[in-house]
Amino acid sequence: MIKLPGFLRGRHGGPLGILILAAVLLVAMPALLDLYRLNLAGRYLTYAFVAVGLVLCWGYGGILSLGQGIFFGVGGYAMAMFLKLEASDPESTRIQTTPGIPDFMDWNRITELPWFWVPFESLAFTLVAVLVLPAAFAFVIGYAMFKRRVSGVYFAIITQALAVVLTILIVGQQGYTGGINGITDLRTLKGWDIRDESAQYLFYYLNAVLLIGCVLLGRWVLNGKYGRILTALRDREDRVRFSGYDVADFKIFIFCLAAFMSGIGGAMFTLQVGFMSPSFVGIVPSIEFVIFAAVGGRLSLLGGVYGALLVSYAKTLFAEAYPQLWQVMIGTVFILVVLVLPYGLASVYQRYGKRVLSRLKGSRRAPPPPPSSLPQDSATEGRR
Amino acid sequence: MGGFSAQDLTAIFVMQGFAGLSFFSVLLLMALGLAIIYGQMRVINMAHGEFMVIGAYASYLLSGALRHLPAGTDIAxxxxxxxxxxxxxxxxxxxxxxxIRHLYHRPLDTLLATWGLALIMQQGFRSAFGAREVSVPVPDWLRGSYRPTMIIDIPLNGLAIMLLTVLVTAAVWWFLYRSRWGLRVRCTTANREMSGAVGINTKRVDRMTFAIGCGIAGIAGAAFTTISSTGPTSGSLYIVDTFLVVVFGGAGSLIGTIASAFSIAQAQSVMEFFMGGSMAKVLTLLTVIVILLLRPEGLVASKVRR
Known part of the structure; x- marks a missing residue:
């Protein structure tokens, strides 16, 4: 038998799941959907980055963050700032009082580009910022909290409060951030129209490939020794600490990794949708990201992707036709998933899908055991 | 602080301080229920704000029903x-x-499930009462204001809410520390297994505690309607602040909850005058978070072994 590289084999499913995902994202969806719907699907897939990150840090690390919108927003805003600066060159903004600065700054009587906008004139800086800034934010938050042994419920509430703080800042500092409308009217990337058909297709494929890359990265992390320690500290943190590991470092790392993925998702969102606004930063989007991971299955990286796709698609389908029904539905889904299906759709597949598959193959192997490494009792107390 | 004379500043501090006290009252009434529930059962009730809204709508319906009676608004x-x-x-x-009873021992899951519950309840309110905000007519004797000097002006309904808050807090204290029921609650909080072993019906204690915590939120709602109007999503505006109050105070400590509600409300209200609402809120929240990092157990640590 061929020896597979670490990210394809091991406890977290064989290469089959990845191949199916790649086939769905790269072949089936572009073939079956028209450009408008494909663009929508691309938008949902940007949420999947966050969901995959949440599977890593919540499902395996036991760290529930209700502030993933922060990192999605930081990545998205970094990209939006670059595109906005390109869109507001002196030529196209000559009717403004101060040409050459973004229109919303002009409306707010700001006459000079603020210092933190200046570096975003460079594409290279922006790309580095998209990859590094969210993780750096996460490092600061994670270092401050995990070194002080703040975890569980307290961590969730504090990250939620931070998401509120960031939203209020963005909305309140209209002149610097575009306020509640966000950064809009993004047109070109290095002179290349990001709204035309070829660009939309290209971004979709880039998005899908990056997402699959994130899933593989997550899988590689989980399959290594690190993944085992992560699961161990989720279930019995004190024992891992007594075994000589610095629990905080492991938590900071996985939280940063999740933030890194969310930031890529945010930047891809800006590129595909053409704007970024505080409505993707605050409490509500942050909790929606958790729903995606919960519905897909908090222990399944692939589940996170499918969860994001399914829930967002359902939202588009119902929220437009019956907005009132939608809120009740999503609430009910939340309660049902937590009560009846704590490990999401992935656990349904683990339990029944595989049995069906093996029956189709005609083999008489025993059905696989239920999902591995379920926490015995996820009573992760706030603090001890 | 150029531009303000010493007398102006005093008046500003007194009036903003008083506005802070009304905010403090609502926060404290909300946080009391939440702190009891979290302290005893480790349940994070994200729908707590919606229970407050239930109280507000209940008093709205009541005032509607009694409107035609003589002195109806007073009675209402x-x-x-x-x-x-x-x-x-x-x-x-x-x-x-x-x-909730299906989710004990899974605190993070209660957080998610009650969030779903909050969404459903908000939609329920919207279907039943409409998206428009409603308010309760306030009788004349609550409408005026108290003017100790020329420039200081303190609304009477704020005073009434403060009085109510003091009474409710005293009642909660009495319940927790002077009644049989409170003894059982404190027993269950301290050691659930032993309490069960000595014959306390911990499940019943849980249910009563949860219901009473929600009831106090209902009182907060009734108080809230007299200073501001209520809409389907009013509760969710307060939930993050209330959680910070509970966490900041040290969960399960009555004194801590009072102290943290007071400091958060006052800080926000006084800063609001100088830098506007949104920056005041940002600074308050960040300060609380930083203090929490320095002292993760909150202002008053509860002496409970777990």
């Missing part, structure tokens, strides 16, 4: 408090039985 305002308590109490009792 007084009756609103027990009625709001009862409405939220019953709702809390039912929800504990239907949902």
């Amino acid at each position: 305002v007084l009756l609103a408090i027990p009625v709001a308590f009862l409405a939220a109490f019953v709702a809390g009792y039912l929800i504990e039985w239907l949902l």
Whole structure:
């Protein structure tokens, strides 16, 4: 038998799941959907980055963050700032009082580009910022909290409060951030129209490939020794600490990794949708990201992707036709998933899908055991 | 602080301080229920704001029903408090039985499930009462204001809410530390297994505690309607602040909850005057978070072994 590289084999499913995902994202969806719907699907897939990150840090690390919108927003805003600066060159903004600065700054009587906008004139800086800034934010938050042994419920509430703080800042500092409308009217990337058909297709494929890359990265992390320690500290943190590991470092790392993925998702969102606004930063989007991971299955990286796709698609389908029904539905889904299906759709597949598959193959192997490494009792107390 | 004379500044501090006290009252009434529930059962009730809204709508319905009686608004305002308590109490009792009791020992999951519950309840309010905000007519004797000097102006309904808050807090203290029921609650909080072993019905204690916590939120709602109007999503505006109050105070500590509600409300209200609402809120929240990092157990650490 061929020896597979670490990210394809091991406890977290064989290469089959990845191949199916790649086939769905790269072949089936572009073939079956028209450009408008494909663009929508691309938008949902940007949420999947966050969901995959949440599977890593919540499902395996036991760290529930209700502030993933922060990192999605930081990545998205970094990209939006670059595109906005390109869109507001002196030529196209000559009717403004101060040409050459973004229109919303002009409306707010700001006459000079603020210092933190200046570096975003460079594409290279922006790309580095998209990859590094969210993780750096996460490092600061994670270092401050995990070194002080703040975890569980307290961590969730504090990250939620931070998401509120960031939203209020963005909305309140209209002149610097575009306020509640966000950064809009993004047109070109290095002179290349990001709204035309070829660009939309290209971004979709880039998005899908990056997402699959994130899933593989997550899988590689989980399959290594690190993944085992992560699961161990989720279930019995004190024992891992007594075994000589610095629990905080492991938590900071996985939280940063999740933030890194969310930031890529945010930047891809800006590129595909053409704007970024505080409505993707605050409490509500942050909790929606958790729903995606919960519905897909908090222990399944692939589940996170499918969860994001399914829930967002359902939202588009119902929220437009019956907005009132939608809120009740999503609430009910939340309660049902937590009560009846704590490990999401992935656990349904683990339990029944595989049995069906093996029956189709005609083999008489025993059905696989239920999902591995379920926490015995996820009573992760706030603090001890 | 150029531009303000010493007298102006005093007046500003007194009036903003008083505005802060009204905010403090609502926060404290909300946080008391939440702190009891979290302290005893480790349940994070994200729908707590919606129980407050139940109380507010209950007092709205009551004032509508009594409108045509002579002195109806007076009676309604007084009756609103027990009625709001009862409405939220019953709702809390039912929800504990239907949902929460299945989720003990999974604190993060209670957080998610009650968030879903909050969404459903908000939509329920919207369908039943409409998206428009409603308010309760306030009787004349609550409408005026108290003017100790020329420039200081303190609204009477704010004073009434403060009085109510003091009474409710005293009642909660009495309940927790002087009644048989409170003894059972404190027993269950300290050691659930032993309490069960000595014959305390911990499940019943849980249900009553949850319902009473929700009932107090209902009272907060009844108080809230007299200073501001209520809409379907009013509760969710307060939930993050309330959680910070509970966490900041040290969960399960009555004194800590009072102190943290007071400091958060005052800080926000006084800063609001100088730098506007949004920056004041940002600074307050960040300060609380930083203090929490320095002292993760909150202001007053509870002496509970777990």
